[in-house]
Amino acid sequence: MTRTNQESESAMDAFDPAFLPVSGFDLPRFAGIPTFMRLPHAPSPEGIEVGIVGVPWDGGTTNRPGARHGPRALRDASSMMRMFNQATAAAPFHTVRCADLGDVGPNPASLEDTIARIEKAYAGFVAAGVTPLTAGGDHLTSLPVLRAVAKGGPVGMIHFDSHTDLNDDYFGGFKLTHGTPFRRAVEENLLDPRRIVQVGIRGTTYDGEDREFAVASGVRIVSIEELMDRGHEAVMAEARSIVGNRPVYVSFDIDGIDPSQAPGTGTPEIGGFSTFTAQKMVRALDGLDIVGADLVEVSPPFDVGGITAFVGASILFELLCVTANAVARRKGRPVLFNERIAAVAWKVNP
Ligand SMILES: [Mn+2]
Numbered sequence: 125m126t127r128t129n130q131e132s133e134s135a136m137d138a139f140d141p142a143f144l145p146v147s148g149f150d151l152p153r154f155a156g157i158p159t160f161m162r163l164p165h166a167p168s169p170e171g172i173e174v175g176i177v178g179v180p181w182d183g184g185t186t187n188r189p190g191a192r193h194g195p196r197a198l199r200d201a202s203s204m205m206r207m208f209n210q211a212t213a214a215a216p217f218h219t220v221r222c223a224d225l226g227d228v229g230p231n232p233a234s235l236e237d238t239i240a241r242i243e244k245a246y247a248g249f250v251a252a253g254v255t256p257l258t259a260g261g262d263h264l265t266s267l268p269v270l271r272a273v274a275k276g277g278p279v280g281m282i283h284f285d286s287h288t289d290l291n292d293d294y295f296g297g298f299k300l301t302h303g304t305p306f307r308r309a310v311e312e313n314l315l316d317p318r319r320i321v322q323v324g325i326r327g328t329t330y331d332g333e334d335r336e337f338a339v340a341s342g343v344r345i346v347s348i349e350e351l352m353d354r355g356h357e358a359v360m361a362e363a364r365s366i367v368g369n370r371p372v373y374v375s376f377d378i379d380g381i382d383p384s385q386a387p388g389t390g391t392p393e394i395g396g397f398s399t400f401t402a403q404k405m406v407r408a409l410d411g412l413d414i415v416g417a418d419l420v421e422v423s424p425p426f427d428v429g430g431i432t433a434f435v436g437a438s439i440l441f442e443l444l445c446v447t448a449n450a451v452a453r454r455k456g457r458p459v460l461f462n463e464r465i466a467a468v469a470w471k472v473n474p
Pocket of ligand 1: 263285286287289302377421
């Protein structure tokens with residue numbers, strides 16, 4: 125059944141137990157075929173409201189590769205997720221219809237063809253009414269996704285990363301790498317630079333040209349120093365006010381997290397934020413009009429004991445919670461919480 129954003133429907137109409145994850149009470153979480161969050165795999169996007177999509181691709185990587193193996197590791201690690209968010213009582217799988225939409229097949233021999241394939245696949249998802257949640261893949265993945273998501277006009281972006289990814293070119297004029305996606309997205313009018321907030325920026329850099337572009341175009345960069353000095357509550361309050369209540373994309377590069385907690389990534393930088401701060405910052409996005417989100421740059425060959433894939437899958441779940449709520453609000457439906465958890469939770473963040 126096809127649903128559109130225009131259709132108003134009750135939460136009960138939208139809810140279908142066939143689209144719940146497999147419960148760990150029915151089948152232990154280490155058993156079964158690992159889809160994202162143990163959701164059903166949907167071969168078609170029709171009727172799906174939030175689709176989790178893998179993009180196994182690292183053709184934009186400029187340094188250590190391996191993010192092409194991210195989606196498979198993230199699917200496996202995501203079987204550790206349970207049904208409800210104990211901190212916020214969010215019930216994403218009961219709030220909207222979620223599914224694993226499979227992988228977008230890349231062309232390992234062609235960067236340009238892979239970008240075209242991703243854009244085409246996501247255009248189909250968006251046309252079917254899906255809000256996409258992407259598991260990368262390197263950060264160049266976000267560019268073709270944004271081409272599909274921002275077709276109706278530029279969107280804002282809250283971007284967690286240790287790098288701006290606003291560089292102009294690499295290796296003598298080459299414009300498409302995982303260090304350039306948001307420069308291209310601003311040039312293509314997919315992102316409104318005055319509604320971009322980048323959080324966690326740090327490390328050594330090339331020449332500062334990306335920072336000059338950010339200042340000149342109105343991108344708000346929150347360095348790791350500012351984040352730690354002011355605290356994540358103040359920074360996220362400012363980020364929310366900058367993007368406002370208009371459509372916003374959320375991009376989370378796993379290298380924003382300190383490499384002691386997320387070592388399996390291509391371009392690590394020490395002095396990052398913790399997994400707990402990451403969870404708090406993503407939860408602070410609840411209430412924004414999120415039109416898509418991604419978790420990128422998990423590189424299993426550089427991982428240790430699967431820690432980075434587990435961190436990535438856990439952040440994917442937090443992104444799913446706030447994205448599902450945004451979808452429900454756009455459809456005029458109630459945002460659902462687990463009432464038993466909400467009754468005893470430390471602080472529900474509706
Ligand atoms: Mn990045």
